[in-house]
Amino acid sequence: MFPELPPDAVEDLRTAVAGTVILPDEETYETARNVWNGMIDVRPALIVRAGSAKDIAPVLDFAQLWGLPLAVRGGGHNVAGNGTVADGVVLDMGALNDVSVDAGAGTVTVQAGATIGNVDLATAPYGLAVPLGVVSGTGVAGLTLGGGVGWLTRTGGLSIDNLLGADVVTSDGEEVRADADQHPELFWGLRGGGGNFGVVTSFTFSAHPLPAQVLTGNLVYGNMHWHSALHAYDAWTAGLPDEMTTIISCLVPIEEWDMGDQPLLVIGLAWADPDQEAGAALIRQLTAAAPPDMEVVEAVPWSEWQTAMDSTFPPGSRAYWKNANIDRLDDAAIDALVRAGCEQTWRGTGFDIHHLGGAYGRVSEDATAFPTRDAPYWLNIYGFWQDPADDAARTAFVRGVAKAVEPFSSGAQYVNFMGAEDPVAQGTAPSVYGTDKLARLTALKNAYDPQNLFRRNHNIVPST
Known part of the structure; x- marks a missing residue:
C-alpha cells in the first residue's frame, strides 16, 4: 500500500534534483521499477533517477522525512533484489555511468551506475583491466561493495583489493572520501560490508596490464x-x-x-x-x-x-x-x-x-x-x-x-x-563475517548510519 505523499512534497523533490522523479501513475514507472531478477516484483512509492551525485542528499532527506524505506540501485543486477523496495523510495544511480582512465597512473575512476561492460570498454584501448565479475551487465557498485569475484581474481585479487578510494554520501548528506588516509575505517568496511554505510558515488581502482x-x-x-x-x-x-x-x-x-x-x-x-x-x-x-x-x-x-x-x-x-x-x-x-x-x-x-x-x-x-x-x-x-x-x-x-x-x-x-532470505549480521549468522569483523562493521554502522537508513541490503544492524 503506497503511503500518502503530499503533492507539494513530491514537487519540492522534483525541484531539488537534476534527475527524474517517477510516480506509480506515470508511463515510465513499470520499466523503471524492474530489476534483473524477475522474481522480485515490488512496487516502490517513488523512483528517482539521479541526474548527478548532488541528487543523493535530497533523496536521503526525503526518505527520512517521510519515514520511507530506501533502496539504492546501481546496475540493478543484485539477485536478492536489493535495488528496489516495496512502498518506499528507489534511488536509481544507473544514469551516472562515466568511466575515466588515467593510463599513466594506472587508475580508473568509475561512477556508481557503471557496469562491468562500461569499464571494460573504457580500459581496453589502454591495455588495462580492473578485476571485476563475469557478466558484463553487472553493476560495479554492488559487485565491489560485496567483494568482486571474477576472471582476474587470482591475478589481481578481488575488486575490493584494487579499490584505492571511494566517494561516499552518508545518511546525513555529508560527502566524504574514504581511502587509506581519510576515513580509513569506513574504507575498510566498504570493502566487503556491502551498501550498509552510505551511497558510494564513485570508485577509484588500480588497473592491471592485460594483453589485447x-x-x-x-x-x-x-x-x-x-x-x-x-x-x-x-x-x-x-x-x-x-x-x-x-x-x-x-x-x-x-x-x-x-x-x-x-x-x-x-x-x-x-x-x-x-x-x-x-x-x-x-x-x-x-x-x-x-x-x-x-x-x-x-x-x-x-x-x-x-x-x-x-x-x-x-x-x-x-x-x-x-x-x-x-x-x-x-x-x-x-x-x-x-x-x-x-x-x-x-x-x-x-x-x-x-x-x-x-x-x-x-x-x-x-x-x-x-x-x-x-x-x-x-x-x-x-x-x-x-x-x-x-x-x-x-x-x-x-x-x-x-x-x-x-x-x-x-x-x-x-x-x-546470497539471496533475499539469507541473514547476515542480525545476530543470526555471525559466521558470515566472524565475531571480530562483525563487531567492527557494527561499530561502523553505529557511526555512519545509526538510524539504519541503508537497510535494504544484507543488513548490518546498528547496536545503538
Whole structure:
C-alpha cells in the first residue's frame, strides 16, 4: 500500500534534483521499477533517477522525512533484489555511468551506475583491466561493495583489493572520501560490508596490464568423467601461477556444447599473461591428466570473454542463489558435487566453483571486511528460469546443493551470491563475517548510519 505523499512534497523533490522523479501513475514507472531478477516484483512509492551525485542528499532527506524505506540501485543486477523496495523510495544511480582512465597512473575512476561492460570498454584501448565479475551487465557498485569475484581474481585479487578510494554520501548528506588516509575505517568496511554505510558515488581502482588477446578455454566433460576431471583439476590447481584463473561450471548444455540432454562440467580458463604458450602448456597438463570430451582453447579480446556468459543470464529471469566456501575437493566433496550436478535436467540452473588463492589469498585476513581468505574454492549455486510454475523445483535444487556441501564448508558467505532470505549480521549468522569483523562493521554502522537508513541490503544492524 503506497503511503500518502503530499503533492507539494513530491514537487519540492522534483525541484531539488537534476534527475527524474517517477510516480506509480506515470508511463515510465513499470520499466523503471524492474530489476534483473524477475522474481522480485515490488512496487516502490517513488523512483528517482539521479541526474548527478548532488541528487543523493535530497533523496536521503526525503526518505527520512517521510519515514520511507530506501533502496539504492546501481546496475540493478543484485539477485536478492536489493535495488528496489516495496512502498518506499528507489534511488536509481544507473544514469551516472562515466568511466575515466588515467593510463599513466594506472587508475580508473568509475561512477556508481557503471557496469562491468562500461569499464571494460573504457580500459581496453589502454591495455588495462580492473578485476571485476563475469557478466558484463553487472553493476560495479554492488559487485565491489560485496567483494568482486571474477576472471582476474587470482591475478589481481578481488575488486575490493584494487579499490584505492571511494566517494561516499552518508545518511546525513555529508560527502566524504574514504581511502587509506581519510576515513580509513569506513574504507575498510566498504570493502566487503556491502551498501550498509552510505551511497558510494564513485570508485577509484588500480588497473592491471592485460594483453589485447587473452588466452581462454573451456574444457567440457560429460558426467561419466566428472570424478576423474575433478580429481585431476584439484591436483593441477595446487601449482598454478597467479596468471591462471579458472571457474568450473556444472550446467545443462548450451547449444555450442550440446552433447545431448546430460548436464556438463565445464572448466573455464583465463590466462592473464602475454606469454600464451606458457598458458597453453599449463592447459595441456590438465587435459593430459583428464582428457575432455570437448575442448575450445583460443585467444580472444578480453571484452569478448567477459560477455561470453551474458546470454545465459538474461534480465528478467527468475533467479535464486546460495553459496558456500569449500575447504577441499576430496573424495567426499567430489562425490557430493557429482551427485548434485547429475540431478540437473533443465537449462539455466547449476553451480560454479571458483578457484581462489593467488593474489586473492595473499591479502591479509584483516585488511578488508570480506569474510575469509583461506578457502581454496568458493561455490555459487544458481537457478535461472522463466516460468513461475518452476519456482518450487528450482529453489529446492539450489537449497539441496547448499545442504549437501555444508560438511565441506566453514560456513562463510559471500554477500553478492546470497539471496533475499539469507541473514547476515542480525545476530543470526555471525559466521558470515566472524565475531571480530562483525563487531567492527557494527561499530561502523553505529557511526555512519545509526538510524539504519541503508537497510535494504544484507543488513548490518546498528547496536545503538
